[in-house]
Amino acid sequence: MSVTPLGRLLRNVRQNTQELLKDMATTLEISVAQLSAIELGKRGMSAELADKLMSSYNLPINKEELSHLIDTSQGVYKEHFDNATEKQRDAFVMFARKYKELPESELDDWLDLLQK
DSSP states (O other): OOOOHHHHHHHHHHHHHTOOHHHHHHHHTSOHHHHHHHHTTSSOOOHHHHHHHHHHSOOSSOHHHHHHHHHHTOSSOOOOOTTOOHHHHHHHHHHHHHGGGSOHHHHHHHHHHHTO
């Protein structure tokens, strides 16, 4: 399994601070195995752990960008529809089922639209 975008960030931070995996795991108060699993996308990063990472290290990104990295580094993404309308749920599910079929140019258009 390859390193995720979040994993690359964590490795860069370790290289810049000259820390080993075990050093960062100790700072974040998690096991080395858990940190390794996060880097490889086998395990998610909780909001609490993200906050600890932000407060413990001088990251080159802000909290929103970190949240995006966490979300895009997961093998599975779960969404809660508690406050969503039926139309919002339908849109989410339809896009989730079809996004792999969309050509790159159309995905670029979608991303541009959603980032506005």
